[in-house]
Amino acid sequence: MDNQTVETRLWDAAEHLETDEDMAAYLDAALEDGDPTLIAAVLGDIARARGMSQIARDAGLGRESLYKALSINGNPEFATILKVISSLHLRLRAEPMGNEST
Numbered sequence: 001m002d003n004q005t006v007e008t009r010l011w012d013a014a015e016h017l018e019t020d021e022d023m024a025a026y027l028d029a030a031l032e033d034g035d036p037t038l039i040a041a042v043l044g045d046i047a048r049a050r051g052m053s054q055i056a057r058d059a060g061l062g063r064e065s066l067y068k069a070l071s072i073n074g075n076p077e078f079a080t081i082l083k084v085i086s087s088l089h090l091r092l093r094a095e096p097m098g099n100e101s102t
Contacts, residue, residue, distance in 0.1 A: 013042075017049035024090055031092075037072065043084050044070030050088060058087035 017023050023046045030042040047055040047070060056063040060083065069076035070084070085092060 013045040014048040017046060020089070023049065023088065027085075027090060040070050040074055040076055040081070041072055043081065043088070044074075046088055046090075047084060055084065055087045059083040 013026065017026060027039075027042055027046060030039045033039075044067070047066065052066060053063050056066040059066065059080075061069075061080065066080075066084070068074055069080055076084075082092075
């Protein structure tokens with residue numbers, strides 16, 4: 001049996017977010033999960049897919065500070081999250097959870 005080297009690379013969600021619908025569905029799934037770290041990371045993926053520099057300009061933030069805020073170790077303020085979501089032309093919506101036990 002030959003010893004073959006298989007080259008792999010990290011999967012990057014930003015490379016697969018092609019439409020507004022893709023981006024909205026990705027963010028919606030993260031919001032359903034409810035993990036703030038995941039939500040920030042998903043926003044970072046979407047911002048990279050759209051162009052981080054442009055999103056930073058539109059949000060009135062520095063590109064490097066936006067990268068840091070939306071990184072896995074970032075802890076963005078809610079105001080920053082709202083600015084980014086607005087710059088991405090996405091919207092947050094609330095809906096009642098309903099009674100899931102019946």
